[in-house]
Amino acid sequence: ETGVTQTPRHLVMGMTNKKSLKCEQHLGHNAMYWYKQSAKKPLELMFVYNFKEQTENNSVPSRFSPECPNSSHLFLHLHTLQPEDSALYLCASSQVERETNVDEQFFGPGTRLTVL
Amino acid sequence: GQNIDQPTEMTATEGAIVQINCTYQTSGFNGLFWYQQHAGEAPTFLSYNVLDGLEEKGRFSSFLSRSKGYSYLLLKELQMKDSASYLCAVSDSNYQLIWGAGTKLIIKP
Numbered sequence: 001e002t003g004v005t006q007t008p009r010h011l012v013m014g015m016t017n018k019k020s021l022k023c024e025q026h027l028g029h030n031a032m033y034w035y036k037q038s039a040k041k042p043l044e045l046m047f048v049y050n051f052k053e054q055t056e057n058n059s060v061p062s063r064f065s066p067e068c069p070n071s072s073h074l075f076l077h078l079h080t081l082q083p084e085d086s087a088l089y090l091c092a093s094s095q096v097e098r099e100t101n102v103d104e105q106f107f108g109p110g111t112r113l114t115v116l
Numbered sequence: 117g118q119n120i121d122q123p124t125e126m127t128a129t130e131g132a133i134v135q136i137n138c139t140y141q142t143s144g145f146n147g148l149f150w151y152q153q154h155a156g157e158a159p160t161f162l163s164y165n166v167l168d169g170l171e172e173k174g175r176f177s178s179f180l181s182r183s184k185g186y187s188y189l190l191l192k193e194l195q196m197k198d199s200a201s202y203l204c205a206v207s208d209s210n211y212q213l214i215w216g217a218g219t220k221l222i223i224k225p
Contacts, residue, residue, distance in 0.1 A: 004158070040124065040217055040218075041217055042120065042214075042215040042216055042217045042218075043159075043203070043205075043213075043215040044215075045212065045213070048212075090158065090159070104149065104161040104164065105161075105213070106161075107158035107159045107160070108158055109156075109157060109158045110158060
């Protein structure tokens with residue numbers, strides 16, 4: 001049990017669907033992250049929220065829309081996705097001290113997304 | 117650009133020792149992490165190095181040479197449960213983690 005949960009664990013959707021991924025952390029951390037993990041590729045950082053404010057958006061297409069209503073919850077809203085968006089989407093959290101963060105990130109189990 | 121290199125796959129025998137290398141080129145350096153990821157599961161933290169030298173933690177050790185942009189993860193007394201992917205990540209000047217693609221370690225009896 002890592003203290004970070006994600007739902008759903010698996011999701012199959014068509015290109016015209018709208019769905020949302022949910023992440024919840026029970027560790028009292030103040031930063032949360034969305035990553036995309038494709039086979040044999042490095043983890044790709046998508047979004048970072050520090051103290052509920054988005055501080056990073058690594059040129060992610062607008063069909064991915066994050067939402068962070070509080071420091072414990074993070075959502076990733078999906079719409080009109082493409083087949084190449086099929087991947088494992090990982091959520092992580094950490095405790096950020098001011099501007100620095102060399103603390104470990106705690107990951108959720110991920111959502112395996114398949115876009116048909 | 118920023119780059120992390122590690123072998124794609126390695127095979128080792130149960131009970132043996134294996135060393136997984138990681139080389140990096142990043143804009144700044146604020147530490148290097150190793151994570152373990154079993155198939156279908158979340159990555160879990162193994163080690164963190166920010167100073168040169170060897171950090172030992174049970175059967176696992178991690179080494180860092182900042183001048184060479186090099187690290188390795190050493191796994192001793194290998195067990196079947198050590199079969200997993202091992203991810204190297206560097207914290208850059210902005211304290212963002214730059215990730216390698218991971219090394220898939222296969223343990224054979």
